[in-house]
Amino acid sequence: MSSRVSTALRLLCLHYMKGLLNTGLSRSTQIITYATTTRWFGWGIVDSIIPIFLYSLVNGFAETGLLKATYTILFFISLPIAGELADYVSLKKLLLIGLGIYFFIGGSYFIAAATGSILFVILARALNGISYAIDNTARETAFLRYESSTGKAFAVFETITQFWWLVAVASSLVIVPHVDIQWLFLGIIVTNLVAFVIMLRLPTMAEEHHRKIPSFKKISKNIVQFSSLRFFFKIDRIPVFGTAVLQGLVLTLPTSYLAIFSYLSSNDLREAILIGGIGALPGIMSMFIGKSSDTSPRRSFLFGMILLVASFIVLAFATSFVMQLSVAFLAGVGAQIIYLSSMVLVKKSSDEKYLGEIDSTLTSVGALSEIIGVVAIGYLIDTINLRVLGLSIAGILGFLTLFVFLWWKSKFTNTAT
Secondary structure, three states, rough: OHHHHHHHHHHHHHHHHHHHHOOOOOOHHHHHHHHHHHHHHHHHHHHHHHHHHHHHHHOOOHHHHHHHHHHHHHHHHHHHHHHHHHOOOOHHEEEEEEEEHHHHHHHHHHHHHHHHHHHHHHHHHHHHHHHHHHHHHHHHHHHHHHHHHHHHHHHHHHHHHHHHHHHHHHHHHHOOOOOOOHHHHHHHHHHHHHHHHHHHOOOOOOOOOOOOOOOOHHHHHHHHHHHHHHHOOOOHHHHHHHHHHHHHOHHHHHHHHHHHHHHHHOOOOOEEEEEHHHHHHHHHHHHHHHHHHHOOOOHHHHHHHHHHHHHHHHHOOOHHHHHHHHHHHHHHHHHHHHHHHHHHHHHHOOHHHHHHHHHHHHHHHHHHHHHHHHHHHHHHHHHHHHHHHHHHHHHHHHHHHHHHHHHHHHHOOOOOO
């Protein structure tokens, strides 16, 4: 009986996901979503315990932050180049290159887990930064360039990929206690191979056939141009980029370090996995969030900021596992709303031919601040009271929310846009 129920649920989920993809989205978006879902499923089984794996190698929050920063540093360095290439090179080629690097990432993590080698952890995280910069920029550029309803495209993608990531997380609750972590890392290679085969079916747009890779001189010139302060001075870009900075600085606390806290207090990996899963749960709410982001992006953006403030207030007083789950959920919802509304605001304020560079610049701003934040937050956790830290971050985010509200109010006669 239970097997029949399980089969029925799986079929219902597949039918629901297929229905989402068939809501007027292009074939390219559908294939990218299928491929990414497959890859993320492999990561979902092991992703929630990676922070604990890193902590077990160095036994300190500040040191764990340094290992995490390896990924972010390479991600930041690679983003401007990836953004420039996304406007000149076939997006299909970029997506396949990104997927190709993931084979080496899985192998490096496997060796690191089997031998305890920090060197291979650093290699895995460095390669992960490069590959995700390419993959993320190419994917988001494809959605921004070829989908008329931007919020909807991102929402469908987030809903489907996060749903199956959560299914993988739920599976890991059963798998992790019985399988050594190195074999879980090896599973990344298997799912990535399937994703690579799916991505081979991605069509190349007609205008991409005649694009040529720009010279190094041209890439450098454009990167400098898009790094100038003038690039940020638009009504919608200032709050979007400013918030990206603060998110990068502080979100590592509820997204990574919170799981380590839970594991250290309970010595139960399942609790850490659940925190990661609850933090990603808002992803399957993206269809609802995407609709509101398309119609009222500024209002949605401010609501997301308010939820982030609330998450850090709860964190400051979190004394139980249930409260820790609440923090992860509130931070996840807030971050998801801000992400989807930011994509809509950026598209509305940007020239379409520069979308790749603009998207990578926005992500670069967040990545640069995350490099600082992941180390700084780790150090602060080791040195000051968590309650003081949580309330301080809530206060800073609250001030930024008020500033953004007043900024938009001063620029528009009707604030409800």
